[in-house]
Amino acid sequence: MTTVTPPHHRLDGPEGAPVVVLGPSLGTTMDLWLPQLPALSRSWRVLRYDLPGHGQEPPPSGPVTVDGLADGVARLLDDLGIDRVAYAGVSVGGAVGTTLALRAPDRVASLILCCTSPRFGDPGPWRDRAALVRREGVGPVADSAAGRWFTPSFTGADPYVAMLRATDPGGYAACCEALAGFDVTARLGEITAPTLVIAGDQDLPTPPKGHADLLAEGVPGARLTVVDDAGHLANAERPGPVTDAIIQHLDRTAHLDRTWKGTGR
Numbered sequence: 018m019t020t021v022t023p024p025h026h027r028l029d030g031p032e033g034a035p036v037v038v039l040g041p042s043l044g045t046t047m048d049l050w051l052p053q054l055p056a057l058s059r060s061w062r063v064l065r066y067d068l069p070g071h072g073q074e075p076p077p078s079g080p081v082t083v084d085g086l087a088d089g090v091a092r093l094l095d096d097l098g099i100d101r102v103a104y105a106g107v108s109v110g111g112a113v114g115t116t117l118a119l120r121a122p123d124r125v126a127s128l129i130l131c132c133t134s135p136r137f138g139d140p141g142p143w144r145d146r147a148a149l150v151r152r153e154g155v156g157p158v159a160d161s162a163a164g165r166w167f168t169p170s171f172t173g174a175d176p177y178v179a180m181l182r183a184t185d186p187g188g189y190a191a192c193c194e195a196l197a198g199f200d201v202t203a204r205l206g207e208i209t210a211p212t213l214v215i216a217g218d219q220d221l222p223t224p225p226k227g228h229a230d231l232l233a234e235g236v237p238g239a240r241l242t243v244v245d246d247a248g249h250l251a252n253a254e255r256p257g258p259v260t261d262a263i264i265q266h267l268d269r270t271a272h273l274d275r276t277w278k279g280t281g282r
């Protein structure tokens with residue numbers, strides 16, 4: 018049996034406020050969410066975590082799956098004594114949230130899926146990327162990251178690319194392999210959490226068409242917001258509209274769900 022370990026994490030915001038978990042993308046750390054942290058942590062207890070081999074989380078000792086990442090988040094909630102949360106995730110962080118909402122529906126009161134997908138394309142290119150990084154390190158994927166993550170006019174890419182350059186190659190490769198095995202397209206109709214899908218209109222890895230639209234059409238009652246002039250890391254490139262959309266959804270869903278109380282100690 019695989020041991021599920023809770024990931025490295027950090028809590029900000031008022032103790033006792035409802036908890037919002039923020040999931041990072043491939044090659045970034047919990048600091049991907051720094052643009053949203055001041056606004057969110059005014060009213061919410063914000064729980065951020067790192068992916069295996071990313072940020073301060075050690076590299077994995079074996080294969081990584083998105084199911085395993087979601088189970089790690091659930092285990093973290095257990096350890097912190099938190100029953101129900103809102104979950105917002107970017108890209109693979111969104112896949113973790115989608116999976117948590119499927120595997121532990123009672124724990125997800127509200128879901129925000131940002132620049133993500135129920136299936137990140139064919140598995141082959143992800144396995145090829147994992148093999149490249151295991152062979153040559155993260156250098157080649159870091160050199161091309163700004164072009165995958167942001168629109169050409171964005172000038173603030175450096176801190177995000179630096180997160181990828183500091184990522185452990187084994188951890189990065191294992192997360193690519195997790196994405197190769199991820200496909201929840203056929204299960205989206207089972208999600209019960211009120212869901213907001215946020216897309217960047219110029220997102221190259223997960224464009225609105227074929228990714229965000231599948232989520233918005235597949236998750237019952239989901240709403241879709243497409244942010245203008247935004248690439249894949251839309252929350253970093255266009256923090257204003259993304260933060261506003263997240264807060265509106267949190268406010269609306271918190272109002273709907275009176276059982277959603279955080280401890281977040």
Ligand SMILES: O=C(O)CC1=CCC(=O)O1
Pocket residue numbers: 041042043044107108109110137165196222249
């Ligand atoms: O390829 C990238 O770097 C973009 C990406 C795909 C999944 C994810 O989390 O980031």
